[in-house]
Amino acid sequence: MEVFFINLIAATFRVSTPILLAAIGETFTERAGILNLGIEGIMFFGAFVGFFAADLSGSLWFGLFLAVISGVLSGLLMGLFSVSLGVNQHVSGLGITVLLTGLSLFGFRLQYGGRSTPPSIEPFQQINPFANIPILSTITQQYLLTYITFLVIVPLAGWILYRTRYGLHIRAVGDNPEAVDAAGVNVYAIRYSTLAIGGGLIAAGGAFLSLAQLGAFSHGIVSGRGWVAIAIVIFGNWIPLKVMFGALIFGGTYALQLRLQAMGLKLPIPYETFLALPYVVTIIALVVAGRNASYPAALLKPYRRE
Amino acid sequence: METTKKKLRLVKTNNPSFWTKPLIPVLALVGTFMLTSGLILWAKANPFETYYYFLIAPLGSRVSFLEILVKSTPLMLTGVAVTFAFATGYYNIGAEGQLYAGAIAAAGLGMAMHAVPAILAIPIMIISGFIAGVAWALIPALLKIKLAVDEVVTTLLMNSIMAYIVSALLNGPWRDPNSGWPQSQEISPTAMFFKIVPRSRLNLGFIVALVTVLILWIVMTRTSFGLKMRAVGLGKPAAHFAGINVNKTILIAALISGGIAGIAGVAEVAGIQFHLIGELSPGYGYTGVIIATLGSLNAIGVALASLFFGLLDAGAQTVSRALGVPVYLGEVTQATMLLVTLGMLLLQRYKIRRI
Numbered sequence: 028m029e030v031f032f033i034n035l036i037a038a039t040f041r042v043s044t045p046i047l048l049a050a051i052g053e054t055f056t057e058r059a060g061i062l063n064l065g066i067e068g069i070m071f072f073g074a075f076v077g078f079f080a081a082d083l084s085g086s087l088w089f090g091l092f093l094a095v096i097s098g099v100l101s102g103l104l105m106g107l108f109s110v111s112l113g114v115n116q117h118v119s120g121l122g123i124t125v126l127l128t129g130l131s132l133f134g135f136r137l138q139y140g141g142r143s144t145p146p147s148i149e150p151f152q153q154i155n156p157f158a159n160i161p162i163l164s165t166i167t168q169q170y171l172l173t174y175i176t177f178l179v180i181v182p183l184a185g186w187i188l189y190r191t192r193y194g195l196h197i198r199a200v201g202d203n204p205e206a207v208d209a210a211g212v213n214v215y216a217i218r219y220s221t222l223a224i225g226g227g228l229i230a231a232g233g234a235f236l237s238l239a240q241l242g243a244f245s246h247g248i249v250s251g252r253g254w255v256a257i258a259i260v261i262f263g264n265w266i267p268l269k270v271m272f273g274a275l276i277f278g279g280t281y282a283l284q285l286r287l288q289a290m291g292l293k294l295p296i297p298y299e300t301f302l303a304l305p306y307v308v309t310i311i312a313l314v315v316a317g318r319n320a321s322y323p324a325a326l327l328k329p330y331r332r333e
Numbered sequence: 334m335e336t337t338k339k340k341l342r343l344v345k346t347n348n349p350s351f352w353t354k355p356l357i358p359v360l361a362l363v364g365t366f367m368l369t370s371g372l373i374l375w376a377k378a379n380p381f382e383t384y385y386y387f388l389i390a391p392l393g394s395r396v397s398f399l400e401i402l403v404k405s406t407p408l409m410l411t412g413v414a415v416t417f418a419f420a421t422g423y424y425n426i427g428a429e430g431q432l433y434a435g436a437i438a439a440a441g442l443g444m445a446m447h448a449v450p451a452i453l454a455i456p457i458m459i460i461s462g463f464i465a466g467v468a469w470a471l472i473p474a475l476l477k478i479k480l481a482v483d484e485v486v487t488t489l490l491m492n493s494i495m496a497y498i499v500s501a502l503l504n505g506p507w508r509d510p511n512s513g514w515p516q517s518q519e520i521s522p523t524a525m526f527f528k529i530v531p532r533s534r535l536n537l538g539f540i541v542a543l544v545t546v547l548i549l550w551i552v553m554t555r556t557s558f559g560l561k562m563r564a565v566g567l568g569k570p571a572a573h574f575a576g577i578n579v580n581k582t583i584l585i586a587a588l589i590s591g592g593i594a595g596i597a598g599v600a601e602v603a604g605i606q607f608h609l610i611g612e613l614s615p616g617y618g619y620t621g622v623i624i625a626t627l628g629s630l631n632a633i634g635v636a637l638a639s640l641f642f643g644l645l646d647a648g649a650q651t652v653s654r655a656l657g658v659p660v661y662l663g664e665v666t667q668a669t670m671l672l673v674t675l676g677m678l679l680l681q682r683y684k685i686r687r688i
Contacts, residue, residue, distance in 0.1 A: 122672045129665035132659070254486065255493075261483065302497045
């Protein structure tokens with residue numbers, strides 16, 4: 028039983044990583060007033076570009092790098108519609124998701140379509156700074172990207188948003204762009220920059236799936252994780268540390284399902300119940316947290332200088 | 334598209350140049366195909382030949398023309414479904430899950446109605462699919478109006494949950510033991526939609542889709558409820574001030590939306606597949622959002638957009654068979670067309686001026 032829980036905790040950090048990366052990315056863009064529904068497609072695109080580039084170049088880090096670049100560009104594309112043109116964010120975001128999903132599948136079919144076995148690469152190896160300590164070593168056996176996400180990106184995101192001038196500008200743009208503009212800050216530049224940062228992080232989350240967790244790419248690789256990330260951002264009230272707890276709740280439920288499946292228990296209910304459980308938990312968490320959710324006041328509102 | 338350049342500015346205008354409106358679809362089309370030709374070159378195909386197979390060839394033969402109508406059926410239904418919700422300012426992005434809810438109802442009842450004559454079985458299929466879609470749409474709609482939980486997120490999450498329910502049914506109790514694939518047993522022949530044109534796949538589903546377009550048109554232009562929907566869609570506080578029960582209007586529109594998406598699932602099960610399968614919809618629910626937008630949230634626009642997208646879906650398959658260009662060209666083209674059109678529509682409201 029003890030082993031079960033230790034393994035569960037280890038798996039929780041692992042499966043939370045891609046969702047947390049995407050959720051932190053989305054936190055940035057939403058803080059500046061843009062809901063990026065392109066998130067699901069950008070994750071998928073990041074997973075594909077990362078896999079494809081790593082496969083061609085033989086370098087996982089180069090794959091990750093290109094995935095992040097593709098995410099930044101996707102974020103800027105979202106900016107073209109939501110910031111420069113000011114069109115409906117729901118529709119343009121979904122359009123970008125459909126576009127990037129189609130592009131990834133097109134490329135995947137073109138490059139790997141004829142093969143009889145699904146293509147795979149040697150994924151990132153896990154590291155363990157505390158390999159000699161019993162029990163703890165099971166939990167610390169993680170991917171470097173997981174360490175970076177939890178120990179660098181989350182605190183850094185919190186620091187940027189709450190302790191820097193740039194972060195102050197982001198939050199102000201998300202609440203009252205007119206006032207920020209009057210104070211001489213370029214609203215468009217702030218929004219574009221958060222979309223670029225967000226896109227890069229979201230794509231990195233997708234690339235984590237293909238380059239670390241699976242070492243492969245498939246149609247169902249993201250399967251709604253982007254949407255979950257959006258829910259987690261609301262649950263976390265747009266605060267990086269709380270977003271991290273939201274990601275861990277989802278990750279924990281998902282990991283529990285993985286562990287139960289791995290144990291091969293004959294359960295009287297279908298295993299899909301456990302697969303669906305994290306999504307149900309996310310909705311419930313949203314209902315509980317949603318009552319106190321303080322949306323950025325200018326979220327979904329295009330800004331245009333008259 | 335370069336609106337951020339120093340010299341060019343978008344200037345709001347109330348009287349757009351007379352030539353912009355008819356030009357938008359044409360420019361959008363040209364822009365879309367220029368953008369997607371990069372992909373065609375990547376696939377080592379000739380863009381002109383590809384566009385011939387993509388857009389012209391499907392119109393050329395009886396069989397392929399009818400196939401366009403077959404492909405447009407689920408798109409028309411989800412397009413109408415999304416329009417009901419979006420016109421009311423309720424962002425139902427759950428048509429995908431609601432479609433599967435309808436499909437489950439259709440498959441479940443269809444397998445059980447071997448003793449029921451078609452004249453009863455078919456209406457039962459359609460009505461129960463509608464009810465199933467309503468039921469699946471009810472949860473996010475209630476969360477929205479009772480607890481103010483954002484419907485975009487909940488409807489998206491409900492899609493994922495529905496995918497696992499379908500998977501559970503197909504890997505569990507409904508799995509056809511005689512099939513190598515996870516699929517349900519075939520529905521009763523009496524529950525299958527009859528063919529409109531013999532020796533084709535075109536079936537009753539297309540007529541049902543046209544009827545929903547007609548209903549949308551009547552509701553939006555000829556009823557007070559349509560007026561309420563549009564008022565709520567334009568602004569909730571103003572609608573409330575005008576004495577409209579905003580929550581009730583949203584709830585009804587959301588449920589109609591879910592119900593019609595459910596019928597899309599019925600049409601696919603009873604008209605095309607005759608089984609419940611996991612790949613019933615390649616994202617019709619999401620494409621419905623694109624169609625509703627391109628159709629400017631009006632009935633005729635939605636009908637035209639779904640027919641055109643039916644052509645793109647049928648054409649993408651022709652291209653894939655004839656030239657080996659991956660079938661996902663269709664999906665990419667549809668999304669590109671949406672984004673290009675969104676950009677273009679704005680030109681209607683703004684003039685580009687040098688300042």
